[in-house]
Every structure is written in C-alpha cells, then in structure tokens.
Amino acid sequence: MVRLITHNMLACHVRNCNKDNFPLIFSEVELVIRETPENLDFIRRFLPKLDWTALVDTARSLGDTTLPDEQPVEMTDDQLRALHHVLMEMHVEEGNMTCRGCGHVYPISNGIPNMLLAEHEVGR
Amino acid sequence: MPKPVPTPYIPPSTDPSIAEQSTVHDVYEAIAPHFSQTRHKPWPLIDRFLSSQPPLSLGLDSGAGNGKYLVTAGSYGLDLIALDRSAGLLDIARRQSGRKGVNGDEALWECVRADLGFKGWRQGVFDFAISIAAIHHLSTPLRRQEAVQALLQPLRHSSKRPYARFMIYVWAYEQGAASRRKMGAVAVVPDGQTESAEVDKVQDVLVPWVLQAQEGQTESQVFQRYYHLFVAGELRDLVSSAAEAEGYRVLQGDDRSGGCLRGTDKWLRIRAEGWEADNWWIEGEVGLGEVDRQDERTPVEADGNGQG
Helix, strand or coil: CEEHHHHCCECCCECCCCCCCCCCEEEEEEEEECCCCCCHHHHHHHHHHCCHHHHHHHHHHCCCCCCCCCCCCCCCHHHHHHHHHHHHHEEEEEEEEECCCCCCEEEEECCEEECCCCHHHECC | CCCCCCEECCCCCCCHHHHHHHHHHHHHHHHHHHHHHCCCCCCHHHHHHHHCCCCCCEEEEECCCCCHHHHHHHHCCCEEEEEECCHHHHHHHCCCCCCECHHHCECCCCEEECCCCCCCECCCCECEEEEECCHHHCCCHHHHHHHHHHHHCCECCCCCCCCEEEEEEEEECCCCCCCCCCHHHCCCCCCCCCCCCCCCCCCEEEEEEEECCCCCCCCCEEEEEEEECECCCHHHHHHHHHHHHCCCEEEECCCCHHHHCCCCCEEEEEEEEEEECCEEEEEEEEEECCCCCCCCCCCHHHHCCCCC
C-alpha cells in the first residue's frame, strides 16, 4: 500500500530532477482507509523525519483536513492520533504520483508504487 | 534430465541493464511463486541483526524478494519497507504475515517497486537497512557500488547513539564443502568439447533454477539466473568505495580516530564481517561527528560464529 508515511519519504529520482521533486502529487486515486492498531510511540519516533508541510498538503489533496498548517511544537495525544490516521491508515491502492518538477508519472497498482525508470532516465 | 550446473556468464548485451533484464528480472518474475516457497526460514545472523534494532525502528529491505524478513522484523516490533524489482515477488511480500491489523487481522506490508540503485528516498528516513542476497545480481562493479550507496543514503545520520545500522549479504565465491550450490563445478568448457577440462573458476556465473512442469506442461523449465560471486575482502572493499563516494570517513573495527571527526563529518564504521554458509556478510553503522563508544553493544558475530 502506499500509505502516506511512505509517500512522505519518496521523491522523484529522474536524472537532473532536483527542483520541486518532492512531494509527488497524487491523481486518479483510489483511496482506502484501513484501521490500524494505534502506536503513538512509533509516530513520536517518526516525527523528526517527517516533512510536515508535504504531509498536510498531501492529506488535504485527499480530503483529510485534520492537520494544522504548522507542526505543533508539543503534540497532544489527540494530535498524534490524527497523525496516526493520516500516516498509517490512509492507503492509496491505485492512481498516479506525478513529479511537479519534471512531470514524471509513477503509477500505483495494487497498492505498490512503481518507481522504476527507463535506463536513460536514471541519475548517476 | 541431469541436474543442471552453473555455467560461466557471457553477457547477452553490452548494456548491463538489458543483460540483467533477461538474466535476473525476467527469471524472478517467471519463478516468483516457486522461489517464494523455498524462502521461508530467516538466516540466523540476520534474525539477530533485526532483533538488536531498537523497538519501533523503521527499516528498508533492499532486494526484499518474497519479504521473508518482514515477518522477522514484525516479530521484533520493527517496521520494514520492502523494495524489489519483481512485481511478482512484491505481491507475495505484501501479504506476508507478522503485521498486526485491528481485531487480530493480518495487515498488509508496505512495498515499493524499484531497482537496488533507487535514489528516491528522502535522506535520513530509515533507522536501519538490509540487503540480503540481492546485490550479487548486479553485473558491473559500478552498479553494485551504486546499490550500496543507495542503501546508505536514506539512513538516519545521528551524532549520538543509537546509530543507524546496515547489513549486507552476498553469495561467496568460496564455497564450503557442505555447499548445496556446487559452484566449484563452474568451469569454462571450450565449444565442441564434451569433457570438461580443468579450467579457471569464474566469478560471474549463471545458476540454473529448475521449475518443475506445471499443469498442462510436460517438461520442466530451466531458468538461468546471473550471479556475481564475491571473493574474500570484496564486499568490504565495495562498502568502502561506496562510502567514500558518498563522502564518509571509513572507520575500521575499533579505529579510535573517530575522535578527530568534526560535528558535521559523516562516518561509516564496519562493525563486523564474515563468511557464513557460502555467503559473505558485513554489518556497519553510520553517524555524524565524534563516535560515541559508550555502552558499546557487541555486534552479531559475538558468539564466535562467522569471523572469516
């Protein structure tokens, strides 16, 4: 599944695509919400790695508006629960992820994003 | 039909990506379900490596195949993302057990389809990374080095413990007497010669995979997979080259020169390495600045198993 936690870690890797290559923009999405056991310690541990703005923009593009614009300095448990839902329970099953920089489209099929590039597109 | 033996590798194309398509990727797609049936049991050192990661760590399994280490990672309370080139294997990996859903259901694992040299991960997102029996499928030294670089790039670089760790396994050229792989049989036989003369062993080989006849078929099929067999010291050299290309200072074993590292210097330390059951393995860690050696935990080979 492309959960939003994974989406938050993936950038475009086309050769010489260095600008606006993150986050990838979802389109034609089939979204599935799968309830997942809450593990707020895992979420706390992931916080330093999180790109907040990318997550908020992406969640909103998928219709979830529970996260505030700015990352709270101290997260309450309720805020962590909202974050858990967005990161761990929102799954994109089918659709596309498009790079804003170069326009490359990464398709998602059966919950698995295809990040393969043709050999000439690969950066060295 | 006699049991097929490994043969020397002659690249089917001068372009390594085209060569690997037919000698690695197409083969795994064709044999994925059968291959997966033979890959269940975790190798002990990798089990131990995973068990030593702090709970709730997030890791990358690069070249995850059927995702058997997802199950192991799940049993230790870790999260692990599977990366592989084969869609067929990832479809098996995502449905591996060990990830708890609600109401006791099994949940699906997260999988990403990409090459071992995939450079799309944001930096610093993984607490650990493994690449088990995968990098030996890349057919040039540069491609193998890029795979190691791609494994290091997304690791978290911390100035204090716990440091992010990685483990790599590859098939060894040096095969033990009890080996079932019979790599020693690899020999160059000139065309037209029926008896195998005593000739050089080769490091780049095709290893047959016999797929028994399926329903509606009369004959079994033999697929040839490409392997680069690593010689002693080669895996360490590969990791060192990859580290240097990524701008790391490479520290060896109990090297204490870490003291002269400045706060923003990236370092990579090889914690342990060895030969086990016809494989070479290496375990390392990466960090920033002065190396914190307090509370040093022993690496996985501590019981004397493996130092090669």
